[in-house]
Amino acid sequence: MQVALVGAGAIGGCIASRLARSGQDVSLLVRPTQATALAERGLRMRDGERFHTTRHRIAADAAELGQQDLVFISVKAPALVASAAQLAPLIGPQTTIVSAMNGIPWWFFAGLPGPLHGERLDTVDPQGELARVLPPAQCVGCVVYVAAHVDADGVICPAPGDKLVLGDAVSTDAPRAPQVVELLRAAGFAPERAASIQRETWVKLWGNLTANPIGALTGTTIGGVLANPLLRALATRMMEEFQALAQRLGLDLGMEVEQRLQAMQRLAGVKSSMQQDMEAGRALELDTIIGAVAEVGDRLGMDTPFIDAVLGLLQERAANAGLWSRPEVSN
Numbered sequence: 001m002q003v004a005l006v007g008a009g010a011i012g013g014c015i016a017s018r019l020a021r022s023g024q025d026v027s028l029l030v031r032p033t034q035a036t037a038l039a040e041r042g043l044r045m046r047d048g049e050r051f052h053t054t055r056h057r058i059a060a061d062a063a064e065l066g067q068q069d070l071v072f073i074s075v076k077a078p079a080l081v082a083s084a085a086q087l088a089p090l091i092g093p094q095t096t097i098v099s100a101m102n103g104i105p106w107w108f109f110a111g112l113p114g115p116l117h118g119e120r121l122d123t124v125d126p127q128g129e130l131a132r133v134l135p136p137a138q139c140v141g142c143v144v145y146v147a148a149h150v151d152a153d154g155v156i157c158p159a160p161g162d163k164l165v166l167g168d169a170v171s172t173d174a175p176r177a178p179q180v181v182e183l184l185r186a187a188g189f190a191p192e193r194a195a196s197i198q199r200e201t202w203v204k205l206w207g208n209l210t211a212n213p214i215g216a217l218t219g220t221t222i223g224g225v226l227a228n229p230l231l232r233a234l235a236t237r238m239m240e241e242f243q244a245l246a247q248r249l250g251l252d253l254g255m256e257v258e259q260r261l262q263a264m265q266r267l268a269g270v271k272s273s274m275q276q277d278m279e280a281g282r283a284l285e286l287d288t289i290i291g292a293v294a295e296v297g298d299r300l301g302m303d304t305p306f307i308d309a310v311l312g313l314l315q316e317r318a319a320n321a322g323l324w325s326r327p328e329v330s331n
Contacts, residue, residue, distance in 0.1 A: 004029055004065055004090055005072040008043060010148035011100060012074030013156040017045040018187040020054040027057040027065050029090070035060045037154065045156040067092035070180070072142075073134070074100045076277075077124075077288040081327070084129040096176045097134050098166070100142040102208060102273065103288025104296075105201065110136035111170035112198045114250045116299055123291040126327035139169035140177045141197035143204050146189070147270075162190040167197030199251045205289070206253065207264050209242055209307070210235035212274035213290050213314045219275065223268025226261065235261065237306040242293060248300050277323070284318050286311075287327060 004027040005016045016026045020043075028038060035058045042053040059065050068090050073080065080101070091097065099105050106125040109116045125131055145163035150156055164184055166177045177193055184191040194200045211222045214231055218224070225231045239257045246253050253260075277284050290311050297304035318324035 001025075001070060002068045003027070003070045003072075004068040005074060006087065006090075007073070007075030007079070008034065008038065009074065010150050010156055010158075011144055011146060012072065013043055013150070014045065014146060014148050014158050015072055015074065015100065015184075015187075015189075016056065017043055017047075017052060017054050017156065018189065019183070020056065021052060022183075022187040024183070024187070025057075027059065027068075029059055029062055029065060029087075032060040041154070043156070044154065045158070047158060051155075062087055062089040065090060068095055070096050070098065070183075072098045072100060076283065077101060077103055077285045078283040078324075081126065081130065084133045088133050091133060091135075091138075093138075095138060096140060096180065097138050098140045098142050098180055099134075100144050100164075101288075102212075102285050103205060104292040105139075105141060105169075105288075106130035106134065107136035107139045107141065107169035108198060108201065111168070112249065115248065116296070119299065121292050121295050121299075123287040123295045123327060137170045137172070138176070140166055140180050141169055141194075141201055142166050142180075143194075143197070143200045145204075162188065164189050164191040165194050165197070165200045166191055167194035167200065169197060196251075199253075202246055202249075202251050203253055205293070206239060206242055206246075206260050208272070208289050209293055210238050211264060211267075212272040213286075213310050215272035215275035216278040216284065217310070217314055217317060219279075221268065221275075222264055222270050222272060226265060226268065232261070234306065234310070238310065241297070241302075241304040241307050245293070245296055245300065245302060245304070248302060249296075278318070278321070281321070281323065284314075284323050286314055286318055286324050290314065 006029045008028045008030050019026050039058045042055050045052050071090050109119045143165040148158040168175045168177050181191045181193050214225050294311050
């Protein structure tokens with residue numbers, strides 16, 4: 001099987017390293033600067049008490065790799081939108097595409113019955129290029145509950161926890177998710193197959209919707225947000241609006257707002273990914289994590305004033321820092 005991974009950051013690199021150590025031949029498509037370092041030193045990972053170095057075919061141009069049987073996408077949403085057309089050489093009619101990313105993905109409404117079935121969100125896929133290059137019918141969503149970071153020496157350091165939840169973006173008579181689940185299980189992860197990957201995506205986003213933007217705006221950890229009565233109240237209002245959207249979309253989140261807030265407490269000392277990006281001067285995943293939720297509210301004709309207010313504040317702060325610009329939408 002020909003397997004390629006796009007984006008060898010903390011999560012993508014963790015997946016690539018473990019797949020390679022399970023016997024899979026995994027090619028990496030990365031930025032030119034990263035390609036040089038990986039070719040010289042290999043992909044390095046500290047997994048528990050053990051240190052691993054795996055060697056991969058490295059490319060900065062998808063045409064060098066050609067069509068693949070399986071492609072993992074693990075990049076920040078802004079980078080994916082900017083580089084979508086460049087991924088076309090990897091994708092053939094039989095290629096399975098696994099998205100392991102934050103926020104609402106481009107395939108979300110392709111397989112979700114209901115009021116927004118088949119719609120494209122301008123905040124997620126502004127030109128429709130993602131759906132063209134990465135057809136939703138070939139996609140498997142992967143909700144990641146694995147935490148990892150890349151240290152100052154470029155070594156990937158995962159935290160304890162191996163849970164991944166996967167499901168086909170569009171239901172068919174020949175599901176793609178089971179093969180991916182088995183591949184990841186053999187690599188040492190704890191993958192689960194979802195009855196509805198849209199529901200699982202929405203459940204995780206329920207926490208990210210609040211922890212990420214509030215953390216980026218205030219510079220406080222997830223625990224700090226929860227401990228401040230005013231910030232906790234703000235997060236509660238945002239989550240209530242999100243819950244109402246879920247109900248309108250026919251998604252049963254399976255818990256109440258207070259339960260979801262309590263579940264976030266286990267990450268009390270963690271800085272959200274958006275806060276880390278803000279502090280490091282990296283582009284924010286603002287559109288797919290909170291902008292897309294506000295757009296869903298607009299499409300459904302439902303008011304989301306607290307989500308909208310936090311979105312507006314974060315857009316201005318990120319734009320002034322040069323970390324976000326408004327997507328150019330096709331007519």
